[in-house]
Amino acid sequence: MNSAVHHIVFRTDANHQIGTGHFMRCLTFADGLKKSNSHIRFISRYLPEYLQEMLVEKGYECILINTKRNNMPLDELAHSNWLGVNQKQDAEDTVQALSDLKWDWLIVDHYALDAEWETEIKQVAAHVFVIDDIADRHHECDVLLDQNYYKNMDIRYTGKVPENCQLLLGPKYALLRDEFKRLHKKTSPRNGSVKKLLIFFGGVDADNYTSRIVKLLSDLNVSDMQVDVVIGSKHPYGTEIIEACKNRNFFCHVQTTNMAGLMASADLSIGGAGSTTWERCCLGLPALTFSLADNQTEIALGLETLGAGKYVNLFKYDSDKKLYKVIFDFLNNRDEISKLSRNAYSIVDGMGVERVCDVVLPVL
Numbered sequence: 001m002n003s004a005v006h007h008i009v010f011r012t013d014a015n016h017q018i019g020t021g022h023f024m025r026c027l028t029f030a031d032g033l034k035k036s037n038s039h040i041r042f043i044s045r046y047l048p049e050y051l052q053e054m055l056v057e058k059g060y061e062c063i064l065i066n067t068k069r070n071n072m073p074l075d076e077l078a079h080s081n082w083l084g085v086n087q088k089q090d091a092e093d094t095v096q097a098l099s100d101l102k103w104d105w106l107i108v109d110h111y112a113l114d115a116e117w118e119t120e121i122k123q124v125a126a127h128v129f130v131i132d133d134i135a136d137r138h139h140e141c142d143v144l145l146d147q148n149y150y151k152n153m154d155i156r157y158t159g160k161v162p163e164n165c166q167l168l169l170g171p172k173y174a175l176l177r178d179e180f181k182r183l184h185k186k187t188s189p190r191n192g193s194v195k196k197l198l199i200f201f202g203g204v205d206a207d208n209y210t211s212r213i214v215k216l217l218s219d220l221n222v223s224d225m226q227v228d229v230v231i232g233s234k235h236p237y238g239t240e241i242i243e244a245c246k247n248r249n250f251f252c253h254v255q256t257t258n259m260a261g262l263m264a265s266a267d268l269s270i271g272g273a274g275s276t277t278w279e280r281c282c283l284g285l286p287a288l289t290f291s292l293a294d295n296q297t298e299i300a301l302g303l304e305t306l307g308a309g310k311y312v313n314l315f316k317y318d319s320d321k322k323l324y325k326v327i328f329d330f331l332n333n334r335d336e337i338s339k340l341s342r343n344a345y346s347i348v349d350g351m352g353v354e355r356v357c358d359v360v361l362p363v364l
Contacts, residue, residue, distance in 0.1 A: 004037075006033070006037060006104050007039050007101050007102065008033055008040055008104060008105045009040075009041045009098060009107070010026045010041070010042045010043070010106075011043045011044075011094060011108045011109070011110060012026045012042070012044060012108070012109040013045050013047065013083075013110060014044070014046060014051055015048065016206055016234075017081075017082060017206075018046065018082055019202060019203060019204045019274070020051070020202070020203035020232065021203070021274050022110065022131075023044075023047070023109075024203070025109065025131065025175040025275055026107065027054070028175045028177050028353060029107065029353065029357075030058075030060060031058070031353075032353035032354065032357045033360065033361070034058075034060075035357075039061075041061040041098075042060055042061065042062045043065060043094050044064055045064070045066075045083065045085075045090065045093075046084075047062070047064060048234060050233060050234070050255075063097045065094065065096075072085070072086045072089065073086065075112070077114060077136075078134075078136055079111035079112045081112075083110070083112035087112075087113060087116045087120075088120070090113070090117060091120035091121060092120075094121060098125070102124075102126070103126065104126050104127065105125060105127045105128075105129055106127070106129070107130075108121075108129070108131070109130075109132075111136075114138055114139060115138040115139050118130070118139060118140040119140045127360075128143075129141060129142065129143045129144075130144045130145070130161075133148050134294075134295045135156040135160060138160050139165070140162065141161060141162070142164075142166065143167075143359060143360070144166075144167055144168070145168040145169075145175075145356060146167075146169050146170075147168075147170065147174040147175060147278060148170075148277075148298070148299050148302060149299075149302040149303065149305070150298055151302065151305060154169070156169075166359065168356060171278050171281065171347050171348045172349075173355055174278035174281075174352040175353055175356065176282055176350050176352055176353065179260040180260050180282045181349075181351060183261075183283055183350075184282050184348075187283050187345075189284045189338065190267050190268075190337065190341040191334070191338055192333075192337040192338035193267065194268045194337065195226065195267055196227075196265055196266045196267050196268075197217070197225050197226070197227045197268050197269075197270065198230070198263060198266035198270070198285070199214065199217075199228065199229045199230065199270050200229075200271040201213075201271050201272045201290070201292065202272045202274050202275075202276070202292060203234075204234070205231065205237075205272075205292070207292065208237045209290060210231060210235070210241055211241055212323075213270055214241065214244050215244070215320075216323060216324055216327060217327075218248050220324065220327065220328055220331070226251070227245075227248075228253060228262050229241065229245050230253045230256055230262065231252065231254055232255055235254075259276075263279060263283045264285075266285055267337075268285070269285050270327070271287065271290065272290050273289040273292070273297075273299040273300035274296055277289070277299055277303060278347075278352075280309075280344065281303075281308055281344040282349070282350045283345075284344055285341070285344065286340035286341040286344060287344075288312055288330055289303060289304075289311055289312065290312050290314060291313075306343060306347060307339065307340065307343040308343040308344035309344065
């Protein structure tokens with residue numbers, strides 16, 4: 001590896017509609033690349049101020065491109081409304097924001113961008129790296145990463161990427177922060193007894209599953225357990241949740257910086273099947289998982305196939321009474337909880353960032 005500065009740019013967005021998972025895994029990737037003399041820039045169309053500040057604190061450049069919609073129709077992609085403009089406009093804006101340098105890699109994590117955008121970007125970036133997990137469009141890229149597990153994992157991207165594209169597939173490539181790698185070595189699978197319960201439905205939780213679970217846990221009378229509830233600083237029902245936790249003697253953590261520690265000390269988790277799925281697995285934390293978006297359903301089902309999580313299908317458990325019963329039964333099934341924990345712990349070792357960075361940096 002040479003000693004020259006590597007110029008690497010990330011294109012990703014975050015808001016209430018998109019969530020924060022795409023941004024956070026890009027940030028983790030950036031932290032890994034920074035260790036190897038990399039100059040990092042983030043390009044976003046939508047990015048809350050607190051996330052912009054996070055980038056600045058880490059020493060990364062942050063450029064916001066115009067959020068004003070043009071009069072051109074959106075592209076015909078399932079998530080085109082996430083972008084607000086067509087791909088041609090976004091590519092032009094991104095190229096303009098990168099016109100000051102020659103970029104070694106552009107890393108894109110966005111469901112509303114595909115091969116059309118990536119082809120335009122190649123005029124300013126030597127290599128294109130795509131992070132995806134829905135496999136619903138074509139890409140023009142050198143490397144594609146999908147860190148999730150699926151039954152059809154080996155064929156999901158067949159015909160959707162160039163023949164010479166390197167595929168990084170599965171949880172061994174999960175982009176986890178350094179603390180998860182360190183704690184993996186210090187934690188061990190749980191014995192099935194639940195003394196500490198962790199509730200987390202992602203950084204946004206627009207449908208407010210957190211409040212629903214907090215209420216159900218109160219009805220379940222979990223007074224003999226410590227219940228930790230985690231929410232993002234911009235949770236739309238944050239004030240209500242904080243008050244509910246206070247009334248029930250639950251601990252509410254707002255925008256915590258100790259997520260890894262909370263996971264490592266918990267015996268069981270209830271939450272969404274989003275980007276935190278592999279963090280939980282790395283620390284052997286068994287989980288009752290909910291799908292908060294279409295792409296999370298496949299993740300939750302894949303996790304259940306691996307015997308590393310129990311999926312709660314909200315179409316099946318469509319009432320609080322049914323949900324109450326499934327949580328009650330699960331909390332009292334020590335054998336199942338212990339088995340899920342052992343399987344989860346064996347899937348992810350926390351070395352994913354290193355594996356992915358080793359693919360990117362030798363090219364530079």
